Amino acid sequence: MSDNDVSYTIEEVASLLKVSKLTVYDLIKKNELPSYRVGRQMRVDMKDLEEYKNRKKTGGSIRVPVSKQSIPEIQPKSFVISGQDLALDLLAKQLEKGETELRPLRVYSGSLNSLISMYNNQCDLVSLHLFDGDTGTYNIPYVKKILTGFPFIVINFLSRWAGLYVKNGNPKNIKGWADLNREDVKIINRERGSGARILLDEQLRVHGIKSSEVNGYYREETSHLTIASAIAGEKADIGIGIEKAAKIVGVEFIPLIKERYDLVLIKREENKDIIQQIKDILSSGEMKKDIHLMGDYDITETGKVMYETF
Structure with missing residues (x-):
């Protein structure tokens, strides 16, 4: 096998660069590191990783140079979804099929770590189930504190x-x-x-x-x-x-x-269409049916906006 045939998983790239998986996803999201999907798994070719490392060593541009022949007419936008519940895979699948050109990337990180990553602009959508003992409620107290200064929306995904x-x-x-x-x-x-x-x-x-x-x-x-x-x-x-x-x-x-297991997105001008698409997906009979078929989930409030700032 030649070096041109060698590829790495996201975990392997993170290990080689001695960074977190979220950092690797951030590089992919910014088009600094080329990647592609094999089934549900993202891969990075060895040659692309070496080119990225060489650019960093020489202080050159960290954007990935691409020729006109190498890009399609519409470039899918990478969209990082952080959270661990298997039902998130259903949402990622529906987003990929939608009218908005998206390339969902799944990060299997815990709720609080995901929210902090969102604050650091490392992911686009996070799923939360964070209990607050003072109020006896879920998620909103944490989102208010950590995403202070950001307009955001909290949408219920399911309860369990x-x-x-x-x-x-x-x-x-x-x-x-x-x-x-x-x-x-x-x-x-x-x-x-x-x-x-x-x-x-x-x-x-x-x-x-x-x-x-x-x-x-x-x-x-x-x-x-x-x-x-x-x-x-x-x-x-x-x-x-x-x-x-x-x-x-x-x-x-x-x-x-x-x-309550909620989804959180920071509201930006460029993701208005994506937020609406997610609302439409969660409110659809198809999505609710798919979640219900997984069992042990309450979809009574699925798609409901639980909190929103402007």
Whole structure:
């Protein structure tokens, strides 16, 4: 195989450049690093990566030089969607089929980390499920604080049950948040910046439990599925996550809170059409049917504008 035939995944490019995946997506979004899609995965050719590195070394232009013969008449606009729920793939698919020429790029980052990335102009749409213990509400308090100074819109995507994963049969008779600091109970946590981690930390604060009192607080996994799998593998007694992952893995689930899973976009002149397209997609019978068929999702408010600044 020649060097011209070698390509990298986004994860491999991030590792080679020693940067985050979001930084790589930002380079692609700005057309500084050419990429293409193979199925659901984005790829970058070795030669394009080397050309990018050489341009940076020589201080040359970081824009990708392209000939007229190499570009189509309409260039798809890269559109970075940050979030982990599988239903976001349905939205990305619908956006790609829409009238607005878009190339959706998926970043599987946690809610708080995604929102901070949006503030830093590294993604175009973020999905959130961030619980605020002071108000007992989701998302809006965080968006107001982090996107201060930006006009934004928050649209409901779906709602779902969050709670605790426990071993089948619930042998330790775990009932809720108050059991988290029991000496005979060990938890496994989500990574910092994820919505599930925020939910846990807020519930600990509300219930007056110190993180140092929680056995296993610093042991982390990076998705609902890996948390549920850790419980199934008897690596811990409690995990925090959503109902769907419990059913996929086959562990018992204790529902504790109905969380709202919203989409956030910064309002700019250039993305008015995209925002309207997303509203239309979420309000369509086709999208609601597709989400409903995935199971364990409440679509009562799907497409509803929950908050908007002007």
